Amino acid sequence: DGGITQSPKYLFRKEGQNVTLSCEQNLNHDAMYWYRQDPGQGLRLIYYSQIVNDFQKGDIAEGYSVSREKKESFPLTVTSAQKNPTAFYLCASNDRGNQPQHFGDGTRLSIL
């Protein structure tokens, strides 16, 4: 079945540590996105990429970094500069110029 796989499902970060969240899709979609979800709030865009080797900051990019070396992969690194990283992180993808977005099952990040 085609879809988006996020791993791990749960992740814990220590103070001063960088952690990387994985997102892989086998839908052959060009565009990929990372969103952050906080309790009782909607999703906010962190980074997006519309094509391999290119990505843009979203609304809350500070303290995060991404790469897009392969079409199917869009990992997100939560750096130590992100002072409030506890949240549910969702990855999504779609074809360029075509909606809607397909979502993974998310990674829940917590601070130790």
Add this chain to the structure above:
Amino acid sequence: GDSVTQMEGPVTLSEEAFLTINCTYTATGYPSLFWYVQYPGEGLQLLLKATKADDKGSNKGFEATYRKETTSFHLEKGSVQVSDSAVYFCALSDKDTGRRALTFGSGTRLQVQP
């Protein structure tokens, strides 16, 4: 900028009751509109969509009509079931911005009691 406003939850209904979740939007262009549903601990699933004014999206008994004159996209269902309990998100995609990411409302939690 673009924004989406949803009614606050939780919305608590008895099984077989009528559901309405209000959604209004602000956009610079002519957006596509979506309803997504999120079950506990999961990602979002597309429920329905509409891409132009007066379009009606429908799926699994849910409906929503794109009303440009009132900038609204209210979600309705004639008879809810316990299995409909989830969080519902209204979202828009503004093609004119070129960004193509979604702008979400804050979500509305629906609780259906047997």
